Amino acid sequence: xxxxxxxxxxxxxxxxxxxxxxxxxxxxxxxxxxxxxxxxxxxxxxxxxxxxxxxxxxxxxxxxxxxxxxxxxxxxxxxxxxxxxxxxxxxxxxxxxxxxxxxxxxxxxxxxxxxxxxxxxxxxxxxxxxxxxxxxxxxxxxxxxxxxxxxxxxxxxx
Amino acid sequence: xxxxxxxxxxxxxxxxxxxxxxxxxxxxxxxxxxxxxxxxxxxxxxxxxxxxxxxxxxxxxxxxxxxxxxxxxxxxxxxxxxxxxxxxxxxxxxxxxxxxxxxxxxxxxxxxxxxxxxxxxxxxxxxxxxxxxxxxxxxxxxxxxxxxxxxxxxxxxx
DNA sequence: GAGGTTCTACTCGGATAGTTAGTGTCCGAGTCGCCATGG
DNA sequence: CCATGGCGACTCGGACACTAACTATCCGAGTAGAACCTC
Numbered sequence: 528x529x530x531x532x533x534x535x536x537x538x539x540x541x542x543x544x545x546x547x548x549x550x551x552x553x554x555x556x557x558x559x560x561x562x563x564x565x566x567x568x569x570x571x572x573x574x575x576x577x578x579x580x581x582x583x584x585x586x587x588x589x590x591x592x593x594x595x596x597x598x599x600x601x602x603x604x605x606x607x608x609x610x611x612x613x614x615x616x617x618x619x620x621x622x623x624x625x626x627x628x629x630x631x632x633x634x635x636x637x638x639x640x641x642x643x644x645x646x647x648x649x650x651x652x653x654x655x656x657x658x659x660x661x662x663x664x665x666x667x668x669x670x671x672x673x674x675x676x677x678x679x680x681x682x683x684x685x
Numbered sequence: 686x687x688x689x690x691x692x693x694x695x696x697x698x699x700x701x702x703x704x705x706x707x708x709x710x711x712x713x714x715x716x717x718x719x720x721x722x723x724x725x726x727x728x729x730x731x732x733x734x735x736x737x738x739x740x741x742x743x744x745x746x747x748x749x750x751x752x753x754x755x756x757x758x759x760x761x762x763x764x765x766x767x768x769x770x771x772x773x774x775x776x777x778x779x780x781x782x783x784x785x786x787x788x789x790x791x792x793x794x795x796x797x798x799x800x801x802x803x804x805x806x807x808x809x810x811x812x813x814x815x816x817x818x819x820x821x822x823x824x825x826x827x828x829x830x831x832x833x834x835x836x837x838x839x840x841x842x843x
Numbered sequence: 844g845a846g847g848t849t850c851t852a853c854t855c856g857g858a859t860a861g862t863t864a865g866t867g868t869c870c871g872a873g874t875c876g877c878c879a880t881g882g
Numbered sequence: 883c884c885a886t887g888g889c890g891a892c893t894c895g896g897a898c899a900c901t902a903a904c905t906a907t908c909c910g911a912g913t914a915g916a917a918c919c920t921c
Binding site: 564619627640648649 | 722827
């Protein structure tokens with residue numbers, strides 16, 4: 528079980544965008560420079576965040592990315608699942624119904640106990656991430672960090 | 686984030702071994718037949734469980750696998766981490782210290798807030814799986830299943 | 844009949860190829876801002 | 883000086899190679915049981 532490395536990129540990128548003034552944008556190239564990351568590949572991840580509704584993108588000069596909704600309505604789970612997908616890491620293939628030891632279908636009306644417990648664990652993980660918003664992240668950063676981010680990234684909106 | 690398909694194999698295999706009389710064993714070939722799985726690859730996973738101390742293996746005729754300790758002392762987490770490894774899915778590469786927006790090392794004495802929350806979520810997941818033992822799994826199975834398993838797999842120990 | 848020896852078959856264990864998901868890159872379509880031009 | 887048209891550069895968006903991990907497989911080392919032979 529491994530999350531893509533780009534998950535970290537997405538989390539930091541969204542956190543940085545949250546530090547900008549509302550309406551301001553930053554381009555993928557700027558963010559790549561800011562974090563020293565491959566520009567094209569970072570852009571790909573930002574596109575995933577747009578598809579997930581976390582970010583909004585404007586094209587053309589002075590375009591770029593910005594938060595699609597207030598920072599306190601964007602959770603870490605939103606970002607992680609935008610990058611990694613929302614499918615559960617454990618998938619039950621009904622092994623109990625295969626092979627010589629296969630259980631009868633009528634014995635399998637309830638979902639497999641093992642699968643249910645794995646789903647519980649996944650839901651605990653999701654709940655833990657859902658409880659943290661980008662506003663919470665922003666609140667923990669020293670003000671100096673926000674100032675530096677704005678200087679390096681911010682471009683005023685129209 | 687995806688768990689290997691063989692995780693399911695390991696969980697069901699250990700659960701089946703827990704249904705046998707203490708001291709009894711079942712071979713990898715038997716278990717593969719029982720679940721209709723590739724014998725050699727299943728054996729590989731069972732070996733991982735042996736390395737993790739979940740199972741014990743005996744070689745030679747009438748050899749095979751058995752639980753290394755009582756079922757109430759084997760958790761689902763033990764099995765999952767035996768197969769998938771115990772490393773966390775999210776690794777912090779200190780992105781905040783890279784690029785033009787790099788934070789000063791003295792600003793980074795505390796671990797990154799994002800990494801800490803990701804670690805919290807992972808620990809919640811682990812705690813959820815650690816709370817379930819194979820004895821719990823065994824308790825939910827109908828008695829008929831255990832009987833069938835014993836008939837198909839069990840070979841008495843010395 | 845009892846004991847020792849050999850042999851055989853069965854077990855696990857590690858080293859070796861094939862296939863999917865993540866990583867990285869490139870180029871194209873669209874759009875906004877700027878500049879030159881004319882009134 | 884002001885409005886307008888065209889141009890140019892910058893932006894995102896999707897399509898194409900490369901690498902690592904999971905999947906699958908094979909063969910070899912070791913061992914316990916059984917058969918056999920001898921006494």
